[in-house]
Amino acid sequence: MNAFAALLTRDLKLAVRTGGGALMGAMFFLIAIVMAPFAVGPDLKLLAILGPALLWLFGQLATLLALDRLFVADHEDGSLDLIRTGDIPLEIAIVAKAVAHWLTTCLPLVVISPLLGVMLNVEPRALGWLALTLLAGTPALTFIGLIGAALSVALRRGGLLLAVLVLPLTIPVLIFGVIAANAAIAGPGPFGPPFTILCALSLASLVIGPVAAAAALRHAME
Amino acid sequence: MAVIDLANPTRFLKLTSRLLPWLAGATVLAFAYGLNAALHAPDDYQQGATVKIMFLHVPSAWLGMLSWALMSVAALGTLVWRHPLADVAAKAVAPIGAAFTLMCLITGSLWGRPMWGTYWVWDARLTSVLVLFLLYLGVLALYWTAEDPGRGSRAAAILTLVGAINIPIIKFSVDWWNTLHQPASVFRMGGSTIDPSILHPLFAMAIAFTLLFVTLHLAAMRNEILRRRVRAMRLMQAQGYAEARS
Numbered sequence: 001m002n003a004f005a006a007l008l009t010r011d012l013k014l015a016v017r018t019g020g021g022a023l024m025g026a027m028f029f030l031i032a033i034v035m036a037p038f039a040v041g042p043d044l045k046l047l048a049i050l051g052p053a054l055l056w057l058f059g060q061l062a063t064l065l066a067l068d069r070l071f072v073a074d075h076e077d078g079s080l081d082l083i084r085t086g087d088i089p090l091e092i093a094i095v096a097k098a099v100a101h102w103l104t105t106c107l108p109l110v111v112i113s114p115l116l117g118v119m120l121n122v123e124p125r126a127l128g129w130l131a132l133t134l135l136a137g138t139p140a141l142t143f144i145g146l147i148g149a150a151l152s153v154a155l156r157r158g159g160l161l162l163a164v165l166v167l168p169l170t171i172p173v174l175i176f177g178v179i180a181a182n183a184a185i186a187g188p189g190p191f192g193p194p195f196t197i198l199c200a201l202s203l204a205s206l207v208i209g210p211v212a213a214a215a216a217l218r219h220a221m222e
Numbered sequence: 223m224a225v226i227d228l229a230n231p232t233r234f235l236k237l238t239s240r241l242l243p244w245l246a247g248a249t250v251l252a253f254a255y256g257l258n259a260a261l262h263a264p265d266d267y268q269q270g271a272t273v274k275i276m277f278l279h280v281p282s283a284w285l286g287m288l289s290w291a292l293m294s295v296a297a298l299g300t301l302v303w304r305h306p307l308a309d310v311a312a313k314a315v316a317p318i319g320a321a322f323t324l325m326c327l328i329t330g331s332l333w334g335r336p337m338w339g340t341y342w343v344w345d346a347r348l349t350s351v352l353v354l355f356l357l358y359l360g361v362l363a364l365y366w367t368a369e370d371p372g373r374g375s376r377a378a379a380i381l382t383l384v385g386a387i388n389i390p391i392i393k394f395s396v397d398w399w400n401t402l403h404q405p406a407s408v409f410r411m412g413g414s415t416i417d418p419s420i421l422h423p424l425f426a427m428a429i430a431f432t433l434l435f436v437t438l439h440l441a442a443m444r445n446e447i448l449r450r451r452v453r454a455m456r457l458m459q460a461q462g463y464a465e466a467r468s
Contacts, residue, residue: 147384154377155368164363165381168356169388172395179398201391212384215301219376 003087011100025062026108032058033116044121051120052181063141066105068162070149090214106138129184137177140202143209150213154220245437252430259423275333281431282326289319294386297379309375314442320358346397
């Protein structure tokens, strides 16, 4: 567990210090949401309808941003080899890196999402629920994104390829996230079922993502 | 003959070169029979002649899904048993599967225009096939960007297996998304018992399509093996030049 904590703190430190991109995801999220009303018009009623969908869609894109450097940077400076030969299994080390990524990229998104919800005219009483759906759903995005991040090490190419590979796999998260958010605001359906499915997706990808990513990394470093 | 005997690419090439003309001939015959049966099938009392699009549409959908299943088996072969032909099989089947899925989408869209009055509906079935097509594009993008064929095929194998786990989840979630948003869908396939006069040509076409698929797949595998040999020979040649110069 010590190695896990050490790796987690290392990644957190790297992200918040000079050269790290800890808040880039949140800044992208803010800018993308601010641009949305320019595209759809300043009609508050329309924005209230589109609000949860826009927050989820741009939140999803923002989590992808920091992913392509997640393993590539470690691969380039050789620390990935050390991690691989270290005390803990590669899968667990990957979980540590994923948790660090989630804390630095996704958690800021969740924190600012109520503010952006206000700007999109989402009902005030639903803002907390909306943030809760993002809190429950973004781990799934990170853990599924791990697979793309590991594959981009194997191919020495990240960026758009990562988006092409990962986004189709995250469709269920988007669907249930938006259903749950809409249910919290006004929707006809109950909040519980889609929200629990969202949690289930996060837990399932916690299992699948690191195992697949570790397999991809092992093959990449052969 | 066991699967392991086919691990030798030379033996595989020899076997398929004997097999392919027969398969191609059988495909032509099956299409001649199937298309003829399809042309003479009675028109639907409601849909008229457009029901005949089904004879192309349904087999393409089947093969689009079958291709991913085959790719998953080949991916296991690549990762678990390191079968030397498994990654060739997976690489060869990906574009064919993508093509059949695209054909399913296009024929479905052409069928939808006269039947539902629109080329595209965000219906659960259509959307999940579209997502399947996007997943194929992802695998193809992996193959295109890989510099080293072996590395690319292992990466694609992992993506294929993850996709195989995810496809049922995506299908199920898209169904849920649709039923919540469009309770009264225009797409009502369920419950329609198909008349034998239409079912017979449909099966004939399905067999013809499957034969076409097997023929194309084996031919594509041959091409891939030969392409890799050409690549290896070029690399050896380049190395020879480099050694001669030094």
